[in-house]
Amino acid sequence: xxxxxxxxxxxxxxxxxxxxxxxxxxxxxxxxxxxxxxxxxxxxxxxxxxxxxxxxxxxxxxxxxxxxxxxxxxxxxxxxxxxxxxxxxxxxxxxxxxxxxxxxxxxxxxxxxxxxxxxxxxxxxxxxxxxxxxxxxxxxxxxxxxxxxxxxxxxxxxxxxxxxxxxxxxxxxxxxxxxxxxxxxxxxxxxxxxxxxxxxxxxxxxxxxxxxxxxxxxxxxxxxxxxxxxxxxxxxxxxxxxxxxxxxxxxxxxxxxxxxxxxxxxxxxxxxxxxxxxxxxxxxxxxxxxxxxxxxxxxxxxxxxxxxxxxxxxxxxxxxxxxxxxxxxxxxxxxxxxxxxxxxxxxxxxxxxxxxxxxxxxxxxxxxxxxxxxxxxxxxxxxxxxxxxxxxxxxxxxxxxxxxxxxxxxxxxxxxxxxxxxxxxxxxxxxx
Amino acid sequence: xxxxxxxxxxxxxxxxxxxxxxxxxxxxxxxxxxxxxxxxxxxxxxxxxxxxxxxxxxxxxxxxxxxxxxxxxxxxxxxxxxxxxxxxxxxxxxxxxxxxxxxxxxxxxxxxxxxxxxxxxxxxxxxxxxxxxxxxxxxxxxxxxxxxxxxxxxxxxxxxxxxxxxxxxxxxxxxxxxxxxxxxxxxxxxxxxxxxxxxxxxxxxxxxxxxxxxxxxxxxxxxxxxxxxxxxxxxxxxxxxxxxx
Numbered sequence: 001x002x003x004x005x006x007x008x009x010x011x012x013x014x015x016x017x018x019x020x021x022x023x024x025x026x027x028x029x030x031x032x033x034x035x036x037x038x039x040x041x042x043x044x045x046x047x048x049x050x051x052x053x054x055x056x057x058x059x060x061x062x063x064x065x066x067x068x069x070x071x072x073x074x075x076x077x078x079x080x081x082x083x084x085x086x087x088x089x090x091x092x093x094x095x096x097x098x099x100x101x102x103x104x105x106x107x108x109x110x111x112x113x114x115x116x117x118x119x120x121x122x123x124x125x126x127x128x129x130x131x132x133x134x135x136x137x138x139x140x141x142x143x144x145x146x147x148x149x150x151x152x153x154x155x156x157x158x159x160x161x162x163x164x165x166x167x168x169x170x171x172x173x174x175x176x177x178x179x180x181x182x183x184x185x186x187x188x189x190x191x192x193x194x195x196x197x198x199x200x201x202x203x204x205x206x207x208x209x210x211x212x213x214x215x216x217x218x219x220x221x222x223x224x225x226x227x228x229x230x231x232x233x234x235x236x237x238x239x240x241x242x243x244x245x246x247x248x249x250x251x252x253x254x255x256x257x258x259x260x261x262x263x264x265x266x267x268x269x270x271x272x273x274x275x276x277x278x279x280x281x282x283x284x285x286x287x288x289x290x291x292x293x294x295x296x297x298x299x300x301x302x303x304x305x306x307x308x309x310x311x312x313x314x315x316x317x318x319x320x321x322x323x324x325x326x327x328x329x330x331x332x333x334x335x336x337x338x339x340x341x342x343x344x345x346x347x348x349x350x351x352x353x354x355x356x357x358x359x360x361x362x363x364x365x366x367x368x369x370x371x372x373x374x375x376x377x378x379x380x381x382x383x384x385x386x387x388x389x390x391x392x393x394x395x396x397x398x399x400x401x402x403x404x405x406x407x408x409x410x411x412x413x414x415x416x417x418x419x420x421x422x423x424x425x426x427x428x429x430x431x432x
Numbered sequence: 433x434x435x436x437x438x439x440x441x442x443x444x445x446x447x448x449x450x451x452x453x454x455x456x457x458x459x460x461x462x463x464x465x466x467x468x469x470x471x472x473x474x475x476x477x478x479x480x481x482x483x484x485x486x487x488x489x490x491x492x493x494x495x496x497x498x499x500x501x502x503x504x505x506x507x508x509x510x511x512x513x514x515x516x517x518x519x520x521x522x523x524x525x526x527x528x529x530x531x532x533x534x535x536x537x538x539x540x541x542x543x544x545x546x547x548x549x550x551x552x553x554x555x556x557x558x559x560x561x562x563x564x565x566x567x568x569x570x571x572x573x574x575x576x577x578x579x580x581x582x583x584x585x586x587x588x589x590x591x592x593x594x595x596x597x598x599x600x601x602x603x604x605x606x607x608x609x610x611x612x613x614x615x616x617x618x619x620x621x622x623x624x625x626x627x628x629x630x631x632x633x634x635x636x637x638x639x640x641x642x643x644x645x646x647x648x649x650x651x652x653x654x655x656x657x658x659x660x661x662x663x664x665x666x667x668x669x670x671x672x673x674x675x676x677x
Contacts, residue, residue, distance in 0.1 A: 102620070103522075104518040104519070104522040104620075105525075108616060111529065112611050117508070119509055156611070156616050156617060
């Protein structure tokens with residue numbers, strides 16, 4: 001009973017938000033009051049400070065809420081470089097540490113699904129969850145045949161709360177300087193979240209990967225359809241540790257390299273062969289087995305791409321270090337910009353993009369890329385991206401790009417934390 | 433012909449079952465004792481050996497459901513490991529599970545029984561006592577495990593939970609959400625709050641505070657009375673005097 005209580009009702013949620021909104025407005029107010037007295041440089045620094053403080057406030061409130069808010073917090077931390085490093089670390093911990101649903105509710109959900117007590121359905125069932133998922137929690141069970149399974153159970157009524165949660169978040173982020181930048185992203189988050197609440201769909205995704213991604217180094221669990229429904233998904237239990245926990249056990253550098261290579265291979269093969277990626281590179285979603293395989297366990301967030309998009313993306317990567325003019329003409333083909341754009345603006349954008357591409361090319365420069373020795377690589381392009389975001393209105397919306405970049409970037413950040421040395425050059429993106 | 437106790441039990445259950453069906457189909461008023469007896473295959477008079485009135489069938493139904501709840505709770509293996517909050521919630525979940533197939537019947541009869549003042553106070557008392565036993569067991573276990581402090585207002589709390597139970601059932605009857613999720617969430621949220629209040633011993637503290645104020649109040653009244661000693665004496669005298677006349 002001493003666990004942290006998560007507010008579940010809308011009433012309590014709103015109260016918390018009201019608090020946040022009040023705080024955020026207060027900080028904006030402080031900034032506006034200070035503004036006339038600040039020099040230009042100080043002004044920029046103060047604005048940045050403001051944004052970080054707000055992010056911190058919002059983040060603190062968000063983690064009070066279950067499920068959806070956690071997802072949004074993840075999104076905010078990933079999409080925008082506005083969260084301070086310390087907070088990002090806090091957030092990472094929370095991936096696998098959401099306060100649990102109580103046993104009474106777990107029973108009720110399972111009873112609704114199976115029309116029988118979990119004790120009668122399974123040989124044994126653990127009423128206490130052993131892991132948290134973003135929209136639910138995971139329990140261990142054993143079928144009557146003796147198979148060990150993991151049951152992911154969804155929080156009741158989550159579909160209804162996603163909408164109200166996002167409404168709240170939209171209100172809360174209004175005072176942020178990056179407001180216009182965040183808003184379209186939130187729509188996308190809502191859509192994806194709704195998709196993630198459908199466990200039947202997740203089961204289909206799982207089977208798709210199980211049948212098509214035939215790699216020795218990965219383990220996709222078997223699906224137990226008999227025990228699955230729209231709110232419960234039953235899959236084979238994979239023995240091992242989530243990636244973030246595994247890293248804490250101080251594995252050798254060779255072992256880490258091996259795992260990182262597997263993760264990267266999963267990504268590259270899914271992208272170029274299946275045209276469909278596992279788009280949620282959260283360290284809690286990868287289980288490292290004792291024989292050093294990577295277990296994939298969360299198929300809620302899957303992104304399917306149009307084959308022509310993948311082709312273009314591939315070409316882009318292949319030309320990145322080779323031919324500047326070809327690289328630029330490829331961008332024209334990609335329909336990146338709106339029609340109504342002056343040559344001058346376009347050139348400015350291209351100029352920035354070229355710089356970004358040079359940065360991006362660093363990953364391919366040598367045969368092996370050492371994430372430990374290149375720690376600065378993630379701070380380097382931040383100003384470039386900021387500059388680019390000024391031209392945001394000239395871009396066509398490219399959700400495919402966003403998803404792909406976010407996944408790739410997320411993966412690289414994992415590699416950075418693992419301090420590994422792997423081959424980013426791969427047969428799909430690099431000709432020897 | 434003498435019938436065994438076993439047979440009596442079966443007949444009793446059969447009458448309740450048929451009454452439930454008939455009330456769902458025809459409404460409470462139109463369902464008659466005679467109709468129930470006929471459908472159950474009993475003589476018009478036999479049914480009265482089991483239930484003196486139509487209303488008493490309803491009471492028997494709700495009593496049975498509570499007894500079934502107790503049985504179901506016993507079936508849960510690790511129930512004794514549950515927290516007080518989880519145990520209370522389970523009571524409600526099991527009740528709703530048992531109510532579900534008779535939801536229409538509950539909708540017709542629940543308010544009639546629990547919200548109108550009638551002469552069957554005694555029968556309500558039986559249901560209430562049964563409910564109280566369940567809740568008291570849970571509280572006793574939690575107190576013993578030192579999960580909650582002993583409650584001074586225990587009886588009042590049990591009354592409160594019974595009223596809460598009535599409220600939640602009515603909410604459930606009006607809940608149109610998928611799988612009655614709204615009810616689940618409401619129960620979860622409200623019992624969460626309730627249990628934290630109990631755990632923090634708020635009721636006990638309120639009692640301490642109240643008794644402090646009460647004592648102070650009485651004392652100040654007493655001193656006030658002292659200063660009016662003379663007046664009181666006059667009144668007293670007059671009062672006595674008039675009595676003597």
